[in-house]
Each structure stands twice: as C-alpha cells, then as structure tokens.
Amino acid sequence: MTKHVKALVVGGGAVGASIAYHLAKAGWKDVVLFERDELTSGSTWHAAGLLPLFNMGYATSHIHDYSVKFYKTLEEETGFDAGFFVVGNLRMAQTDERMDEYELYASTAETVGIPYEFLTPSQIKDRWPLVHTDDLKGALYHPTDGYINPADVTMAMAKGARQRGVEILRKRQVDSYEWAGDHWIVKGRITGEKGGNLIATEEEFEIHAEHVVTATGNHAQRTAKQLGIKMPAIPVEHQFIVTEPDPALVEYRKTNPQHPVLRDADAKWYVREERGGWILGPYERNAPARFEFGVPDSFRADLFPLDLDRIEEEYMSMIHRIPSSETVGLKDDFNGPICYTPDGNPLVGPAPGLRNMWLAEGFSFGITAAGGTGYYLAQMMVEGEAEIDMASLDPKRYGQDWMTTEYGARKNEECYEHVYILHHPDEEREACRPLRTGPAxxxxxxxxxQFGVVNGFERPNYYGPLDAPENFDHDARSFRRGGWWEYAKAEAEAIRNAAGMVDATAFAKHRVWGPGATAFLDWFTTNKLPKVGRINLTYALTETGTTRTEYTIVREAEDSYYLVSAGGLHAYDEDYLYKAIEDKEDEFGRINREDVTTKYGVFALAGPNARDILKELIVDADPDMALSNKRFPWLSMRNIELKMCPVMAIRVAYTGELGWELHHPIEMQNYLWDLLMKAGEKHGLKPAGVRAQNWLRQEKSYRAFGTELGRDATPLEAGLDRFVDMEKDFHGKEAMQETGIRSMCVTLLIDGPEDADPWGREALYDGDTKVGRLTSGGYSVAFGKSIGMGYVSPDKAAVGAKLNVKMQGQLWDAEICEDSPHDPTNARIRQDG
Known part of the structure; x- marks a missing residue:
C-alpha cells in the first residue's frame, strides 16, 4: 500500500534531522525522513563539530545563533547528551586590518544579540598561557560557543523528532521524484551491502509526499539531476589532523577548564582541544573539488588520502602559535568531502521551477547551521515565510540559465580557500571571471x-586610474575608505553637477502581455498600474505581506508590460513571477511572458546635463521639444532613436537627478556607448559605477531590494505607502495590514570617523539601548558626511531624532533626516529643458 505523508525529508545528517524535528515541532503530522545509509554517515560523521558564531551575513548570523542556543536544550528535552562543550571561541588577529574586520563583525553581531568581547595580546596571554601572542594585535572572543559532537547532536535531534511523531527510515535510496499535480511521488529502493559497497536492492518503495525537502549533503549533484535543476553545491576536500596528547595542555587542564577553540584567521586554521591533544583544521590553497558529477555508490563513510604537503604551512604556523605542540606526534588524520557553494552560504528555500520542493543543500558549516536551518525553513514551509529575510540563502541566487558544473567546482574551491581570507565588504573574488559580459x-x-559581479554579470563598481598597477582593485579593498573611494566620490559629484552614465545591463527584464496580463498584474502588485506610455514603481508581496520583489513597470500597450527588477535576483524574481502567472491564468485569462534580460542592455544616463547630451543624438523633427517635460515627462516612456540605435527611453534615475534609462538592443551596445561618450565630452559626462550610484540613491532615500526591502518588512514599514494602493485588492494585502508597523525605515546623516563610512551592517543606539540597525551605508557628496539607511523601532523614527551608529568599536553621532534629504521636492528630477 502506498504511503501518503505531509512532508518527506531526504537525508539523515544533522541538517535533515533538524528539519524533520522542527517541522514536527511546528505542528506538521506525518513527517518522514529517509537516509540512504545510516544517520550521520555523510559529512556529519567526520565534521570537527565547531560552532562559530562569526558571520557577516544577517540571516546566517541568526541561523548560527539559534543553533547554539537550541543545542543547549536538547539533553533536557530528549535525555540524550548532544556533547556540547561551551568552551568559547578565540579569534586572533595578526594585523590591524583583521581587527577592523572584527569590529565590523561585532557591530553586526550586536544587531542579532550575539555576545562577544575584545582582548589585547596581554589579556590573551594571561588567560591562555599556551598561546604565543607577541605578534598579535588582539582577538575577538565569543564566550557562548565552542564545539559539539556531530553524531551525538544529530542523534539527539533524531530522537526529538521521533518523540514528536517523525518516522525515520534508514537504507532508503531515492531514485526519482515525480510531480503529480498536487504532491510528489518519490520512488527508490532499499539499500544493502555487497562486497563492502552500498547497493540498491531489488526491493522497491514508493511514497507520496505533499512536500519534499532534500538535505542530501555531498549527494547534491545527484539530487539536482533527479530534479532537473542546477545547483552549485559541490564538495571540496577538507583535512584536519589530531595530535597525540600535549603534555603542556594536559598540565594546563589540571587546574583550568577546557581550552577555547582557537582561530588564527591570518594563518588560515582553527585548533581545538581533543583528549589532551589538538585538532588542527586548515583552510589551505589548492584543496580540490570532488564529486562534481555525483558520489560513487561505493563511497560511504569514507575518506580521501591525506595530503600533508598541502597543509605544511598551516601546520608550521600552529606550532608557532602553540609552541608546546612542536614535539607532539600525529595521532589521526581526516580528509573528507565538505559541500560548498560559491559564496559559502547554503542553498535554503524553494527549488527553482518546482512546487513544494525545498532545498537544504551546500552546507560548509553544516553542524553550526543545522539547528537554525531547520527552525527557519520550517517557518517558511508551515507559515509561508520566515521571521528573517532568507533571500541571501535562496537557491535561485545562482541562475538556472548560466551556472555550470565547472563554475560551481572552481568557485567552491575558491570559497574554501577564502574561509579565513579577509572578508571586505567590497570584496570581489577573481575565480571564473570574466564570465558574463556586456558588449561594452x-x-x-x-x-x-574595476568590475564587480552580480548574477554572473560583470559591471563596473568604479573607474580607477588608467595607470593603476595590475592589482589595483585588490589593493583598493578596505574596511575603511579604500583606494576606490576618491574615484567613486568623483563619479558621484559628476552625476550631481554634470552627467554620469552607469551600466545597468544586469537588470532583470521581463515582458508580460496578453488578455489576462492587466488583471494579473493588478492583483500581483501593490501600486496602481500605469497608463500606456507611463511607468510606476510597485511591489509584489509574500503570503505574509512582506516585500518579495520590487518592480519598475512600464506599460507599453493596453495589455502589454515591461517589468524591470534587481539584476542580482533574476532567477529569484522570475521563478516567483512565473509561478504566480501559472496559478492565476485560469482566473484572469491567457498571460504570456518572456525573459528578455539578455536581449536588452541598459545605460542609466543622469545629471543636470543629461538632456543636453541626448539632444545631440535624438532623431526627431524637434529635438528640443522631444525631450521636454511636455512631450517626455518624468515617469514616462518613449521609444526614440539615438542616431541609428532604437531605444526604449524611460525617464527615471536611481540617482535622483534628471535622467533616463536607455534600454537598447544588446547587439548595438558598443555603438550606443560610443555615441554617448562622444556626445558627452563637452557636457562633463563621466562613466560611473554602482558604488557612486549606491551613495546617491541614499541621498534620495531610495530603498534597495536586498537591503531596505526584503521578506522581513512590509512596504508600509519601509515607508513606501505612496506605492501601495489600499483601494484595490492585491496579493498579501490582508497579511500586510495584520502585521502592522513593527519598525520603520529611516535615513540618517552621520558624523562618523574621517577615514570610514558605514557599510549597512551596523547597530543603531539611543544612549546605551540598541534601537535598530543600518541596512545601507556610504558617503554623501551633497552633505559632505556619511549617510545610511536602516530600521528603528517606531518610537525612535521621528525626523530630528538623535541616535548613534556603532562603527570601529565606537558610537558616532547620527540624526534621522527627512526622506530624500537631497532635493526633497524632486525639482532636479523634474527640471525642464
């Protein structure tokens, strides 16, 4: 008889066990977990079990924080000791720049509520005399984390899941997934052993599940092929060694508690105590990706041969940092696969293009993230959305049309190597680049x-000096005002005072048309739909009423629309849009859609002289009138010709100046670039990058998706009431109203340090009380000081309120200003010619 269940979790490691546990805890009945071999037999069994709270990502920090707190409760609930040793985590710094990194992290940690303290080298030596400190600048200490036994915590979560009604079945090899219209049919075979290998027997099974979650770890590529999708979750070799007992450590332990976990980030390793000896885990160069095409059936709880030559440098640096370890012999070694993704964050959320299929793959720090992933993914599945914005972990952040196996493998090797390399906020990594480039x-x-990458596309961050050394971009990175800062400032000033041009080709662009298009978009988005030839800014909401996507909608004809959204979230937006169209087509009528992202390039031309530049190029009987407010008003669209290039020109500028977005055939991009640059010479036109644009949009209080806008705040909380038409019904409206106003988005002018600006990760204070956090930050050329945007509690959101921003370990004065502090009446945007 076929079994029908509410949810099937595939994968019996720490992540799968946590998901099953939390789904049951959230109230779902009939939850089943399948494991192809034995629980913990994947990466879990050979993981070192560290629980580092250090993370620059807001969502990931919440996930890790939940895990650490949750694991401490498991023994009381289940009676099973999870093996959690709260020994603390000492993250050491050899350079001032590393301390800058820790200061930035610390402010991020405060927004989550993670405790920490800074220590001087002498304080480190006083507490932990085995550590050599003469060449250290200091350290960041987390007192609440430590390490845990990976197998024990997995078994504890599995026991808790069983106590809540979850059925856990081992030796279940899933072979196929088939969508039946309202549920998944999952088929496979019970596995057995033959000659020491794990094989699928002839005994078959079939299970029907309303929801499926894959947490298949190193087998992610096999899972992707079964689902017909792509995901860059590919394992990389990770080695760690275990030493014989260190007599000095044994002596230290006679009168002291366990030694904290040590991390020498500049030496690229972690070390923790293990039965009187040490475990060394390096993150060395040239660790290879493995299993790009799937894990062999013969590979079970197996390891790779150790490559000690590859980690010699890290091993010698451990001896330098812990001199007593020099005479200690090696006791054991491990070299196993650990799954990675190109940015180091896991893939958590709905699978692209599929219904009720959820991914939890690509965990390089799986033990640390398992507890929190189960908690927040269960919220998404049961309640429709998590309480934090999980977009930074969404599986669709790597598009389905361009991401390849080679890309995933090489970027994952790079990510492994960068675990301890300084994580600058303006970091751009070099592997697999350039890959996607516009003609210009x-x-x-x-x-x-100097280019950055968004959705695989190269786009200018800023324009550096022509005589810069080859490594200029690398040298420009900093936690303060790096070498790029003066060039971004000049670009921002050019846009404010003359003209600048930003390449916005990476924008996601879709066309939606047909008899049902108008009714659908009216339901799908919050704002009134524009009239033909006009544009509107609008939002699509989640089921819980928070912001899911921001669109600029251009109405080309009565039932034809051109939608523009964030370039970095192309597949993310497309998946949501297309699924919504499929859901509503029967109700509204035929709706056609087309992804035209790579069909059109976009140049954003802005500044007081923008109209004069276009006048020299536009083909029109009356060029002066063609670009006037009368014929081409603000927030309108016209199809124009710039010499021989047809252009959809949209009168809007993300920088808050007179400007146009020039959407053009991609094959004519170089022609148009040359035209604009030549015509702009006498008008002060300067090519500009996205860093200057980011500063300028904050001077206008323009919210950005992924920072101010996300799935943890409604448009009303973001202060976007003017883009929400409460007179109509739209998806998520009722939930948005029920949510109310929990926090408010504000713009702040900041009297910060002379050599630094906020990055958008900093905590906001009223006296000693934390009242919010920044989501964006930068420099204002209009006001000559730092600027930022963020969220504060409603009672602290008044214009003129004095707050403080935590930067570099200090509190700096900040004042909430009116929205759009630069040109609040939009006179510059509306200026006539």
Whole structure:
C-alpha cells in the first residue's frame, strides 16, 4: 500500500534531522525522513563539530545563533547528551586590518544579540598561557560557543523528532521524484551491502509526499539531476589532523577548564582541544573539488588520502602559535568531502521551477547551521515565510540559465580557500571571471573600470586610474575608505553637477502581455498600474505581506508590460513571477511572458546635463521639444532613436537627478556607448559605477531590494505607502495590514570617523539601548558626511531624532533626516529643458 505523508525529508545528517524535528515541532503530522545509509554517515560523521558564531551575513548570523542556543536544550528535552562543550571561541588577529574586520563583525553581531568581547595580546596571554601572542594585535572572543559532537547532536535531534511523531527510515535510496499535480511521488529502493559497497536492492518503495525537502549533503549533484535543476553545491576536500596528547595542555587542564577553540584567521586554521591533544583544521590553497558529477555508490563513510604537503604551512604556523605542540606526534588524520557553494552560504528555500520542493543543500558549516536551518525553513514551509529575510540563502541566487558544473567546482574551491581570507565588504573574488559580459565590457575596462559581479554579470563598481598597477582593485579593498573611494566620490559629484552614465545591463527584464496580463498584474502588485506610455514603481508581496520583489513597470500597450527588477535576483524574481502567472491564468485569462534580460542592455544616463547630451543624438523633427517635460515627462516612456540605435527611453534615475534609462538592443551596445561618450565630452559626462550610484540613491532615500526591502518588512514599514494602493485588492494585502508597523525605515546623516563610512551592517543606539540597525551605508557628496539607511523601532523614527551608529568599536553621532534629504521636492528630477 502506498504511503501518503505531509512532508518527506531526504537525508539523515544533522541538517535533515533538524528539519524533520522542527517541522514536527511546528505542528506538521506525518513527517518522514529517509537516509540512504545510516544517520550521520555523510559529512556529519567526520565534521570537527565547531560552532562559530562569526558571520557577516544577517540571516546566517541568526541561523548560527539559534543553533547554539537550541543545542543547549536538547539533553533536557530528549535525555540524550548532544556533547556540547561551551568552551568559547578565540579569534586572533595578526594585523590591524583583521581587527577592523572584527569590529565590523561585532557591530553586526550586536544587531542579532550575539555576545562577544575584545582582548589585547596581554589579556590573551594571561588567560591562555599556551598561546604565543607577541605578534598579535588582539582577538575577538565569543564566550557562548565552542564545539559539539556531530553524531551525538544529530542523534539527539533524531530522537526529538521521533518523540514528536517523525518516522525515520534508514537504507532508503531515492531514485526519482515525480510531480503529480498536487504532491510528489518519490520512488527508490532499499539499500544493502555487497562486497563492502552500498547497493540498491531489488526491493522497491514508493511514497507520496505533499512536500519534499532534500538535505542530501555531498549527494547534491545527484539530487539536482533527479530534479532537473542546477545547483552549485559541490564538495571540496577538507583535512584536519589530531595530535597525540600535549603534555603542556594536559598540565594546563589540571587546574583550568577546557581550552577555547582557537582561530588564527591570518594563518588560515582553527585548533581545538581533543583528549589532551589538538585538532588542527586548515583552510589551505589548492584543496580540490570532488564529486562534481555525483558520489560513487561505493563511497560511504569514507575518506580521501591525506595530503600533508598541502597543509605544511598551516601546520608550521600552529606550532608557532602553540609552541608546546612542536614535539607532539600525529595521532589521526581526516580528509573528507565538505559541500560548498560559491559564496559559502547554503542553498535554503524553494527549488527553482518546482512546487513544494525545498532545498537544504551546500552546507560548509553544516553542524553550526543545522539547528537554525531547520527552525527557519520550517517557518517558511508551515507559515509561508520566515521571521528573517532568507533571500541571501535562496537557491535561485545562482541562475538556472548560466551556472555550470565547472563554475560551481572552481568557485567552491575558491570559497574554501577564502574561509579565513579577509572578508571586505567590497570584496570581489577573481575565480571564473570574466564570465558574463556586456558588449561594452572592453571599452569600460580600457577606461579603468574595476568590475564587480552580480548574477554572473560583470559591471563596473568604479573607474580607477588608467595607470593603476595590475592589482589595483585588490589593493583598493578596505574596511575603511579604500583606494576606490576618491574615484567613486568623483563619479558621484559628476552625476550631481554634470552627467554620469552607469551600466545597468544586469537588470532583470521581463515582458508580460496578453488578455489576462492587466488583471494579473493588478492583483500581483501593490501600486496602481500605469497608463500606456507611463511607468510606476510597485511591489509584489509574500503570503505574509512582506516585500518579495520590487518592480519598475512600464506599460507599453493596453495589455502589454515591461517589468524591470534587481539584476542580482533574476532567477529569484522570475521563478516567483512565473509561478504566480501559472496559478492565476485560469482566473484572469491567457498571460504570456518572456525573459528578455539578455536581449536588452541598459545605460542609466543622469545629471543636470543629461538632456543636453541626448539632444545631440535624438532623431526627431524637434529635438528640443522631444525631450521636454511636455512631450517626455518624468515617469514616462518613449521609444526614440539615438542616431541609428532604437531605444526604449524611460525617464527615471536611481540617482535622483534628471535622467533616463536607455534600454537598447544588446547587439548595438558598443555603438550606443560610443555615441554617448562622444556626445558627452563637452557636457562633463563621466562613466560611473554602482558604488557612486549606491551613495546617491541614499541621498534620495531610495530603498534597495536586498537591503531596505526584503521578506522581513512590509512596504508600509519601509515607508513606501505612496506605492501601495489600499483601494484595490492585491496579493498579501490582508497579511500586510495584520502585521502592522513593527519598525520603520529611516535615513540618517552621520558624523562618523574621517577615514570610514558605514557599510549597512551596523547597530543603531539611543544612549546605551540598541534601537535598530543600518541596512545601507556610504558617503554623501551633497552633505559632505556619511549617510545610511536602516530600521528603528517606531518610537525612535521621528525626523530630528538623535541616535548613534556603532562603527570601529565606537558610537558616532547620527540624526534621522527627512526622506530624500537631497532635493526633497524632486525639482532636479523634474527640471525642464
């Protein structure tokens, strides 16, 4: 008889066990977990079990924080000791720049509520005399974390899941997934052993599940092929060694508690105590990716041969840092696969293109993240959304149309190597680049463009000096005002005072048309739909009424629309839009849609002289009138010709100046670039990057998706009431109203340090009380000081309120200003020609 269940979790490691536990705890009945071999037989069994709270990501910090707190409760609930040793975590710094990194992290930690303290080298030596400190600048200490036994915590969560009604079945090899319209049919075979290998027997099974979650660890590539999707979750070799007992450590322990976990980030390793000896885990160069095409059936709880030569440098640096370890022999070694993704964050959330299929893959720190992942993913599945914005972990952040196996493998090797390399806020990694480029890439590079990557696309961050050394971009990175800062400032000033042009080709662009298009978009988005030839800014909401996507909608004809959204979230937005269209087409009528992202390039031309530049190029009987407010008003669209290039020109500028977005055929991009640059010479046109644009949009209080806008705040909390038409019914409206106002988005001018600006990760204080956090930050050329945007409690959101921003370990004065502090009446945007 076929079994029907509410949810099937595939994978019996720490992540799968946590998901099953939390789904049951959230109230779901009929939850089943399948494991192909034995629980913990994947990466879990050979993990070192560390629980580092250090993370620059807001969502990931919440996930790790939940895990650490949750694991401490398991023994009381289940009676099973999870093996949690709260010994603390000492993260050491050899350089001032590393301390800057810790200061930035510390402010992020405060927004989550993670405790920490800073220590001087002498304080480190006083507490832990085995550590050599003469060459240290200091350290960041987390007193509440430590390490845990991976197998024990997994078994504890499994026991808790069983106590809540979850059925856990081992030796279940899933072979196929089939969507039946309202549920999944999952088929496979019970596994057995033959000749020491794990094989699928002839005994088959079939289970029907309303929801499926895959937590298959190193087997993620096999899972992706079964589902017909792509995901860059590919394992990388990770080695760690265990030493014989260290007599000095044994002596130390006679009168002291366990030694804290040590991390020498500049030496690229962690060390923790293990039965009187040490475990050394390095993150060395040249660790190879493995199993790009799937894990062999013969690979079970197995390991790779150790490559000691590869970690010699890290081993010698451990001896330097812990001199007593020099004479200690090696007791054991491990070299096993640990799954990675290109940015080091796991893939957690709905699978692209599929219904009720959820991914929990790519965990490089799986033990640390398991507890929190189960908690927040269960919220998404049961309640429709998590209490924190999980977009930074969404599986669709790597598009389905361009991401390849080679890309995933090489980027994951790079990510492994970068675990302890300084994580600058303006970090850009070099592997697999350039990959996706617009036609104007070479022209921009020749002008000194220093590129960043969004959705695989190269786009200029800023334009550096033409005589810069080859490594200029690397040298420009800093936790303060790096070498790039003066160039971004000049670009921002050019846009405010003359003209600048930003390459916005990476924008996600879709066309939606047909008899049902108008009714659908009216239901799908919050704002009134524009009239033909006009544009509107609008939002699509989640089921819980928070912001899911921001769109600029251009109405090309009565039932034809052009939608523009964030370039970094192309597949993320497309998946949500297309699924919504499928759901509503029967109700509203036929709705056609087309992804035209790579069909059109976009140049954003802005500044007081923008109209004069276009006048020289537009083909029109009356060029002056063609670009006037009368014929081409603000927030309108016209199809124009710039010499021989047809252009959809949209009169809008993300920088808050007179400007147009020039959407053009991608094959004519170089022609148009050359035209604009030549025409702009006498008008002070300067090519500009996205860093200057980011500063300028904050001067206008323009919210950005992924920072101010996300799935943890409603448009009303974001202060976007003017883009929400409460007279109509739209998806998520009732939930948005029920949520109310929990916090408010504000803009602040900041009297910060002379050599630094906020990055958008800092805590906000009223006296000694934390009242919010920044979500964006930068420099204001209009006001000559730092600027930021963020969320504060409603009672602290009044214009003129005095607050403080935590930067570099100090509190700096900040004042909430009116929205759009630069040109609040929009006179510059609306200026006529």
């Amino acid at each position: 890439y070479d022209r921009q590079k020749a002008l000194g463009a």
